[in-house]
Amino acid sequence: MTRRSLKHTLRSPDTMVMTIALPIMILLMFVYIFGGAFDVGGEYIDYVVPGIILLCAGFGAGTAAVSVSTDMTNGIIDRFRTMAISRSSVLTGHVVESVVRNLLTTSIVIVVAVALGFRPTADPLKWLAALAVIAVFVLALSWISVALGLLARNPEAAQGFTFFLMFIPYVSSAFVPTDTMPTWLRSFAEHQPVTPVIETLRGLLMGTEIGNSAMLAVIWCDAIGLAGYLSASLIFKRKTAH
Template sequence: MSAPYVVRDSMTMLRRNLRHLSRYPSMALMLIAIPVVFLLMFVYVLGGTLGAGLPVAGGGTRADYLTYIVPGIWVMTIASVANGTAVSVAIDQTGGMFARFRTMDIARVSVLTGHVLGAVTRTVLGLSVMILFAVALGFRSDAGPAGWLGAAGLVLLLAFSFTWLTVAMGLAAGSVETASNTPLVLMVLPFVSSGFVPTEQMPAGLRHFAEHQPFTPIIETLRALTAGTPVGSDGWLAVGWCVAIGLAGYLWARRQLGKVPVR
C-alpha cells in the first residue's frame, strides 16, 4: 500500500485514539496528575534532604533540587503514558479489534501507528502541563532556543521509542492485566538512574548499573540541554539508546501484529 494511504489510515486511527481520550476524561486527568504528584512529592517531601546532597557549592537547596529533578520527571511522564498505551493495545487485542481491522482495506501498520501517535500527543499534553507547573514552583532555565529545541526533539524521540516498545508489549500480553504490569520496568528504572540523585552517591555496584542503563544518558542530556551546559558524549548515547529501543519495539510489534488471527 502506498505512503499516502498509510498516512491517511494512520490519521484515522489517531482520531480514534483521541476520541477515546475525550470520552474518558479520567484518563486525561491521571495523565496530568501523575507527574504533578511526583514533582510535589519529591520537591516538598524529599527535596530538602536530597537537595543538600547535590554537588553544588555549600550544598543544594530545595530550589536546586527542583531544577535537578525536572528532567527525571519528564522521563517518568513519558514512561507513564507509554504504560497506558500497552493497556490500550491489549484491550484492542483481547477484544478482537485488531483481528477485525485486519479484514478491512486499511494499511496494517496504521493500526499501530495510530496508538503511537496518540501516545505522543498525550505525552506532549502531559509534559506541557508539567512544565508550566514546574515554572510556577520556581523552575528556571538558562538554555537558549537551541537547547529547548534539542530537548523537545529528544523528548519526542524518546516518546516514539518507548511507545513502540509498549505497543509490542501490549500485543504480546495475553491479558490486559499482564499488559499493565509488563511495562512497569520503564517506571522503575528511572529511580535507579541519575534522575533523582547523582550516581556518585550510590554504592559501587548500583552506580555501575545506573551509569550504564538507558535512562541516565537520556536524563543527563535533557538536564544539560535545559541548563545550557555542554551535552558531551551523553547526547550520542541518549539518541543511540532511543533509536535502538524504538527499532526493536517496532520490529517486535510488526511481528506480533502478524500473529493476530483474522476473524
C-alpha cells in the same frame, strides 16, 4: 487511527486525570518532601525536573500497551481486517497518540515546575532540541509498550508488563547524582538507557555538561525503538494471520 486513539483518551476521564495529575503529584512529592534531603550542588527543583519529565513519559508510554491489548481482546481487530486499511496503521495510531499525549503532559509539568521555581536557562533552539529528545524517548518506549501489549493476554496483564518502564528512571541520575550510589548500583545507573537521556535533557535545559550523553541517548533510543517496532510488527502479523 491516530484520531481514533486520541478520541478514546479524551473520552476516558480516568486516563486523562492520571495522565495529567500523576506527573504533578510526583513533582510536588520530590520537590517538597524529598528535596530538602538531597544535596545536588544547587536548587533541587532545577536538578530533578528533567528526571520527573522522563519518569512520567515512561508511565505515559506504558498506557499504550493497555490500549493495544484492549483492541486485541475486544474484537475490533477482526473488523479492521475487513477494511481497506494498512495493518500497520493500527499500531502506528496508538504510538502517535502516545507521543502527542506525553508531549502535552510534559508541557503541563514544565509550566507547573516553573510556577514552583524551576528556572531553565535554555534558549529557543535548545528548547526545541529538548522537546525532540523527549519525543524520541517517548516514541521508543511506546513501540516497546505496544509490543508488550500484544504479548499480554488481557489489558490487566499489559499494565503489569509495563511497570518497569516507570521504575527504571529511579535507578539513574534522575533524582540524585550517580556518584552518591554504592559502586555496584552506580555502575548500572551510569550505563542504563535513561541516564544519558536525562543528562542530555538536563544539559539542554540547565546548561550542564552533556559530553557524550547526547550520542548515547540517540543510540539507546534508536535501538529500543527499532527493537520495539520490529517485535510489535512481527507479533501483530502472527496474531492477525488467521
